[in-house]
Amino acid sequence: MAIQKIMVPFLDEGSGTAAFETGVVLAERFKAHLDVVHMRQRISPALTGNGYYPIAVTYIEDNIDTLTAAANNRAEDLKKLYERLCRQRDVGLYDEEEHTDDKGVTAAWADVDATLPYDLSSRARVSDLTILARAGDDAPAYEFELVEEIIFQSGRPVLLADTRQPIADFPDTVVVAWNGGREAARAITAAMPILKQAKLVIVMSVGNLPWASEPPDHVASYLKLHGVRATALQARLNKGVDPEEEFMALVKKKRADLIVMGAYSHSRWREVILGGFTRHLLRKSKIPILMAH
Incomplete structure (x- = not known):
């Protein structure tokens, strides 16, 4: 079985670029499609079980427009970076249904409201491989939790690339x-x-x-x-x-x-x-x- 579809989470500039660059190298060998996904955390009041946190809820309700605008701006900036990377690497912009081997490497952008990291694991189940950037020694705990969640819950393999040294050539x-x-x-x-x-x-x-x-x-x-x-x-x-x-x-x-x-x-x-x-x-x-x- 060949690798036909690679999921590339594009959550921030550094990790997204490293994962994308690595994904292109592998996709070139297999003529694969890249599912490039920006998942923005769904904005909702801080509720846990039966708990209720009025300060958090009030803050979100009072600033929902500001938070939404910031999320939109961030997503737009990341999409522009993705499109620039596609031009630099000669990656065709096609939906998954339009992909054929004669097109070479293709990619599609998805911007999704989600609950992280769970929805990312769910999406990974319909890809042959997920590529993430490796969390550094001083990375916050949630970055390791993201890696753990996808490995443990997706049922699919995960490739971790170094943020500063993405794969430049297919592994010999x-x-x-x-x-x-x-x-x-x-x-x-x-x-x-x-x-x-x-x-x-x-x-x-x-x-x-x-x-x-x-x-x-x-x-x-x-x-x-x-x-x-x-x-x-x-x-x-x-x-x-x-x-x-x-x-x-x-x-x-x-x-x-x-x-x-x-x-x-x-x-x-x-x-x-x-x-x-x-x-x-x-x-x-x-x-x-x-x-x-």
């Missing part, structure tokens, strides 16, 4: 982070169109795998059946060495252009909803990451 070398879990297996399936196009795919495990897990060389053999140029690497983990740091050191040594990994391999309680390994990469990796749950 891809590292698959293999821990033997079902999430990692699902990530491989979700990334298969990209893996088939890569020049080299390294299935990498660091340290001991859980009992009865398939080793990385078995995964590489499976991928070869699908025409993937795959190899395996089982790295030992010395005592006292941090597995996340060791993994990233190996990724850099292999000059990887993309990491493919499963998410939520640990407890689903909120405080550890992203396992330590996943959360570490989300915050620290400058290399794009394709994740699936």
Whole structure:
């Protein structure tokens, strides 16, 4: 199955530009359509369950016109940026129904009143891939919550690009982070169109795998059946060495252009909803990451 439709949330200038630039690179390879979505938070009184907050409600009611005008201006500015990026990258402006392979990369803009992040997850379910910009170390909590919500609720893979270094070329070398879990297996399936196009795919495990897990060389053999140029690497983990740091050191040594990994391999309680390994990469990796749950 090829990648035919990529959703690109366009919520602000920085993250929207990085996600769009990355989306174009992938769409060029697959002649895909970009669903570029600006979702503005629906303006409503602050109600939670049976709670009622008169100060918040009064503020919104008294300033509804100002808030609406600000949201409209922001949406218009972002749409102009989107249109400029489309001209620069020679992306055709067509609705999804008008897309054909002979048109190359196409894109359509959507401006939607929504409840974030939930409506974004719902829309992602009708795309093959969602691209977001990676939240930085000092990013507010809601940016990580947005990423978590889409990964956990959309049922679709998510690719996180670095805001300062969007993907410039299609990934040649891809590292698959293999821990033997079902999430990692699902990530491989979700990334298969990209893996088939890569020049080299390294299935990498660091340290001991859980009992009865398939080793990385078995995964590489499976991928070869699908025409993937795959190899395996089982790295030992010395005592006292941090597995996340060791993994990233190996990724850099292999000059990887993309990491493919499963998410939520640990407890689903909120405080550890992203396992330590996943959360570490989300915050620290400058290399794009394709994740699936």
